[in-house]
Structures are given as C-alpha cells and as structure tokens.
Amino acid sequence: MGVIKKLPVYLEKFPGGGIATTSLNYVLSQSQASSLWYLLFGTACCAIELMATGASRYDFDRFGMIFRASPRQSDLIIAAGTITKKMAPRLRLLYDQMAEPRYVIAMGGCTVHGGPFYYDSYAVEKGIDHIVPVDVYIPGCPPRPESLLEGCLTLQNKIKKLKVQDWS
Amino acid sequence: MNRDELTKYILEKYAGKIELLETGKYEPVFLIKREDLLEFCKSINSDETLQIDFLNNIAAVDTGEKFEVVYSVSSVKKRISFDFKAVMPYEGAEVDSIQEIWAGANWHEREVWELYGINIRNHGNLTRFLLPDDWNQGFPMRKNWDAPDFKRMPEL
Numbered sequence: 001m002g003v004i005k006k007l008p009v010y011l012e013k014f015p016g017g018g019i020a021t022t023s024l025n026y027v028l029s030q031s032q033a034s035s036l037w038y039l040l041f042g043t044a045c046c047a048i049e050l051m052a053t054g055a056s057r058y059d060f061d062r063f064g065m066i067f068r069a070s071p072r073q074s075d076l077i078i079a080a081g082t083i084t085k086k087m088a089p090r091l092r093l094l095y096d097q098m099a100e101p102r103y104v105i106a107m108g109g110c111t112v113h114g115g116p117f118y119y120d121s122y123a124v125e126k127g128i129d130h131i132v133p134v135d136v137y138i139p140g141c142p143p144r145p146e147s148l149l150e151g152c153l154t155l156q157n158k159i160k161k162l163k164v165q166d167w168s
Numbered sequence: 169m170n171r172d173e174l175t176k177y178i179l180e181k182y183a184g185k186i187e188l189l190e191t192g193k194y195e196p197v198f199l200i201k202r203e204d205l206l207e208f209c210k211s212i213n214s215d216e217t218l219q220i221d222f223l224n225n226i227a228a229v230d231t232g233e234k235f236e237v238v239y240s241v242s243s244v245k246k247r248i249s250f251d252f253k254a255v256m257p258y259e260g261a262e263v264d265s266i267q268e269i270w271a272g273a274n275w276h277e278r279e280v281w282e283l284y285g286i287n288i289r290n291h292g293n294l295t296r297f298l299l300p301d302d303w304n305q306g307f308p309m310r311k312n313w314d315a316p317d318f319k320r321m322p323e324l
Contacts, residue, residue: 086300119321122308123299126317 008164025163032075032101033159035064036152039074039094044081046108046142053145063152071097076155077132078148082110082117083125095132103159105151106134109141116141169217171196174248177217182208186252195240195250202237202254206264212241213269219243223266226276228284229253230311235261235286241270262287283309 008024011017042050054060054067068074071094083091095104106128109115117124128134135158138151169177175196179188185204189197200208212220224240235256242249254263265288266273277288278297285307288294296303305315 086298089300119319122305122313122315122318 021164028164029160029162032162033156036076036103036156036159037066037068037074038076038078038105039071039098040067040069041077041091041094042080043083043087044108044110046080046110049142049145049148050078050080050107053148058145058149060149060152063149063156065152071095072099074098075101076103076105078105078107079111079128080107080142082108082115083128083131084123085125086123088125088128088131091128092131101159103135103155104128104132105136105138105155107138107148107151108143109139112137112139169246169248174250178212178250181215182211189253197238198250198252200252200254202256202263205254206266208252209239209266209269217246218248219245220248221245223270223272223276224249226273226280228280228286228309230284230309232311234258235284237263237280237286239266256286261285262289264289265291267291283307285310 008021011020011024014020042048052058054065060066065076071077075098077091077095077098079091095102106112110117110124111128114121114124114126118126125131136151136155138147140147143151171191171194175188175191178186178196178198185208186198186200189199191197212218220241220243222242222244224242225238227238227240229236229238235258236253237256238251238253240249240251256263261284263286265277267277267290274291274293275297277291278294280286281288281291281294282297282299299308306313308315
C-alpha cells in the first residue's frame with residue numbers, strides 16, 4: 001500500500017506524469033469496483049432477496065460480485081437482515097477481519113434504523129451504523145433485488161470516484 | 169379420552185388443589201397453586217390414565233399485576249394435552265424446577281428466569297441463555313422494564 005500510495009507523487013515529477021497518474025487512478029478504481037466480492041452475511045429474511053439477486057434471474061455475477069464465505073477474501077459486507085445486540089459484536093469482528101479497502105452495504109430497514117423492531121424491542125440494534133461505518137443504505141422490508149442492484153451500482157460509482165491518494 | 173372427559177377426570181382427581189380457568193377451544197387450562205406444582209407434575213406423570221410424558225412448553229406472562237407461569241403438557245400415548253398455570257405476585261416470584269420429571273424443562277426454565285426474572289428453585293444452571301453474555305439491563309420482558317435506547321410504541 002505504501003508504494004502504490006506514493007507512486008503518483010513520484011510520477012507527477014516526470015514530464016507527462018500527470019497522465020500516468022490519472023490512468024493509474026482509472027485502472028485501480030475500475031478494477032476494484034468491477035470485482036466486489038461480498039461476504040455471505042444473511043441474518044434474516046433479506047438474505048432470501050440477496051440469494052434471489054445472486055441467482056440467475058438477476059445475476060449478481062455480471063457486476064463481478066461473487067459471494068465468499070470468508071471475510072478475509074471479501075471486499076464488501078452486505079448486511080442482509082436484522083442485527084440483534086447479540087449479533088453486533090460478531091458483525092464487528094467480521095468487519096475487522098476484512099482486508100482494506102472494505103465496504104459495507106446496509107440492506108433492509110432493520111439494518112438502516114431498526115426497521116419494524118424500532119419500537120418495543122429490547123434485542124435489536126437500531127441501525128448497524130452504530131457498529132460499523134456504512135457506505136450505502138438500502139431501505140425496504142425487504143428490498144427487491146432491483147433495489148439491491150441499484151445499491152451496488154451506487155457503491156461502484158462511489159468507488160470509481162476514489163483516487164489512489166485518498167486511500168487510507 | 170376427549171376434552172370433556174379429561175377435564176372431568178383431572179378436576180375430580182385433584183379436587184381442592186386445582187380449578188378450571190377456561191376450557192378453551194382446544195385444550196383446558198387449569199390454575200394451580202405454585203406450592204403444589206412439583207407434586208402435581210409428578211402425579212400426572214405417573215398417573216396410569218393420563219400418562220403425561222411430554223412437556224411441550226413453559227411460558228411466562230406478565231399481566232401488569234402479577235406473573236403467570238404457564239405449563240403446556242401432553243401425552244403421546246394417550247393423545248391428550250392440557251395447560252396449567254401458576255400465578256404469583258411480583259415480590260418473591262419463584263417456582264420449583266420440574267427438571268426431575270421432564271429434563272427438557274431446563275432451557276425453558278432458563279428462558280423464563282432470564283427474560284422475566286422469575287427464580288427457578290433447584291435449577292442448578294441459571295446462566296445467560298438467549299441474551300448477550302454481558303447483559304446487565306435486567307429482565308426485558310417485564311412490563312415495567314426500560315433501557316436508555318428502548319422506545320415504546322407511541323399511542324396512535
């Protein structure tokens with residue numbers, strides 16, 4: 001990471017280096033956005049929609065999104081389903097195990113703000129942004145596959161705007 | 169043995185200790201004193217006519233004034249089932265463990281203790297069950313329970 005981050009700084013000192021930096025930005029962000037592997041993290045009924053999106057009719061794979069069963073191989077958590085207070089530390093643990101750069105999509109009302117469990121519930125975390133930073137929120141109970149696809153495209157656009165210098 | 173015969177049999181055999189609360193649409197519900205609970209369970213388990221060999225469920229209810237612990241039992245052999253419940257005040261809410269009759273009661277009783285704070289006498293393993301291990305906010309299913317991030321449904 002250290003070398004890649006400093007590469008644009010060195011490059012810009014050479015004549016025509018600015019073009020190379022822009023191209024490097026383009027290549028890196030484009031390849032990152034086109035291959036978002038997501039962690040299998042379905043805790044409730046939203047996972048059914050997630051599965052439907054991954055299946056052939058909606059075909060997640062055409063965006064380069066493949067599910068991984070290990071946080072160490074994934075770039076993205078799609079938190080699909082209710083996160084209870086007991087599950088919250090586990091979500092944080094999985095997030096911490098992922099390699100950077102990492103992204104989080106909060107799918108469904110429960111993960112956005114508690115959803116139908118906002119009132120009268122002692123067990124449900126009121127929004128997973130209390131636990132992990134969230135990039136894209138997808139409301140719905142559950143959201144249709146089209147919503148999920150839209151959310152993923154939004155995340156891809158967000159990644160494509162990133163510059164190498166912004167990486168942390 | 170149909171529902172009416174079952175109700176009649178139990179009311180006659182345990183007269184004075186038990187009373188009928190409702191016949192319900194499917195199963196009769198009896199009210200029992202909590203002191204008689206363990207003895208009653210042993211008795212219906214060993215009774216030749218009833219042969220209650222299976223504990224379906226233990227539930228607790230907070231009515232706002234008192235606690236109820238509801239036991240739902242059935243007999244696989246005789247194809248009968250009924251409920252009985254023990255009612256107790258908030259202070260000193262406690263029932264006997266019935267694990268020695270139906271071992272499956274263990275987890276049900278832990279749940280009752282954890283969510284309602286009804287103490288189970290002679291349970292042996294009253295530890296955290298469904299709530300997080302570091303839970304320290306009391307008994308969440310009680311009517312008067314409250315927590316900083318707990319919101320009640322507003323009146324519509």
